[in-house]
Amino acid sequence: MRYFFLTFALIVVMVISFFGFRGQMFSGTPLRMFPDMDDQDKIKTQQVSGFFADGMGARKPVAGTVPRGFEPDGTGPSFGNSDSYLDTGVIGDAYGDGMPEELGLNDDNITAFLRHGEERYNISCMPCHGESGNGKGTAAVVGKFSVANLESFPRNEYPDGQMFETISKGKGLMSGYSYNIPVKDRWAIIAYVRALQTARKVPISAEKAQELEAEAAEEKKEAEELEKKTAQPDAATPAPQPAESSSDDSTPAETPADQ
Numbered sequence: 001m002r003y004f005f006l007t008f009a010l011i012v013v014m015v016i017s018f019f020g021f022r023g024q025m026f027s028g029t030p031l032r033m034f035p036d037m038d039d040q041d042k043i044k045t046q047q048v049s050g051f052f053a054d055g056m057g058a059r060k061p062v063a064g065t066v067p068r069g070f071e072p073d074g075t076g077p078s079f080g081n082s083d084s085y086l087d088t089g090v091i092g093d094a095y096g097d098g099m100p101e102e103l104g105l106n107d108d109n110i111t112a113f114l115r116h117g118e119e120r121y122n123i124s125c126m127p128c129h130g131e132s133g134n135g136k137g138t139a140a141v142v143g144k145f146s147v148a149n150l151e152s153f154p155r156n157e158y159p160d161g162q163m164f165e166t167i168s169k170g171k172g173l174m175s176g177y178s179y180n181i182p183v184k185d186r187w188a189i190i191a192y193v194r195a196l197q198t199a200r201k202v203p204i205s206a207e208k209a210q211e212l213e214a215e216a217a218e219e220k221k222e223a224e225e226l227e228k229k230t231a232q233p234d235a236a237t238p239a240p241q242p243a244e245s246s247s248d249d250s251t252p253a254e255t256p257a258d259q
Helices: 002-019 110-124 138-143 160-169 183-201 206-231
Strands: none
Touching: 110 183, 160 183
16 A cells, blocks of 8 residues: 555655746756747748858849738739729729720830730630630530630720729620739730730731742652652552462362361
């Protein structure tokens, strides 16, 4: 029985030793049963660090780092919250046309703006509307549903402001994209769609037409020659001759066994 009390007393002393003095002030290193990441490796501001070869703790920010407080595209203001033509596509009671002045487009940046529109179009629009905007994208072909042909929306019938509203709010089976395409990107997409429509109307020069016709004729000639070559046997290869009959007619021919 006494061993039980001795064991119990020892356990009580151990518990008090480990847990009884928590919160007391002392100069030694505390004994933490559950550290909870109180101590962790880190680099303090403007301090040396042995982790890097040059001993410097402060490092040059990586590409794409933005300062605190900066609002890049993707934040609330970039998705529009005003009644301006830039954010709505409407001027007064009618749809506007043309690119908003707030975009600051000029001869120096219009090419980059169109390339950005092409990039955004290929991500958000091409799966349904197709690479050329003809409405025959992969999703439309596989899903067997009708998609608008963007070539059939000329500016005089479908102004830029109306196209902006369609992208923002959606139409028919198409849902709105105002939640994930910033305002500037929507206008860039519209500019690229207009470029696609214009490119469809540009006539081919006479020199280019002759070049294309010559290439087509050459391809046709090569195809005909290949077809003729495969249809005729090779002259160097002798034609197969019929097998000579054996002079010994006493050997009977093999007959299939009875089933």
